[in-house]
Amino acid sequence: QQQVKQSPQSLIVQKGGISIINCAYENTAFDYFPWYQQFPGKGPALLIAIRPDVSEKKEGRFTISFNKSAKQFSLHIMDSQPGDSATYFCAATGGFKTIFGAGTRLFVKA
């Protein structure tokens, strides 16, 4: 019940295309859903986050879509750029703990 399932494991997208990463959770006590971006050898950096009272949040080229009834949320990266190539982690927070998905390695081809 504490798991966050993330897919796909890896993703290759053409420059200018849309990257879509999906996550699903089980525990309805989670109340905060962040996405992190990690470059090799660096710590993860908070990218964008959403709370369950909102169905969508957009910041620049990054959008989170949240479906509370399905317990699913996704990250959309519009106009993907080679600089977006990184590993992306979804997460779900409840209380003191944050549970992370396994990560998606995104490669954007120039």
Place this chain on the structure above:
Amino acid sequence: SQTIHQWPATLVQPVGSPLSLECTVEGTSNPNLYWYRQAAGRGLQLLFYSVGIGQISSEVPQNLSASRPQDRQFILSSKKLLLSDSGFYLCACSTLGEQFFGPGTRLTVL
């Protein structure tokens, strides 16, 4: 905003040697603090978290221990390292649900 410092950045240690990794936080008070381990190409495994000085919760039974001697200092230790302790160790702090990560320590046990 908070800043998280971790040192050392990289460490190579022989099997059976002791370990001490330090994390300090600036720009916030009374944060929740976390230690994660990330194996190569893998997700984040929560090792320990702390909600206050001297308060440590362990998530995974293992060869490691943690201490919080001051509000903004978190230490990860081991008396005898194992090969399986190799990995990328990340310290994180959270306030209001958002987790922020330090730059990490790359530990190689030979």
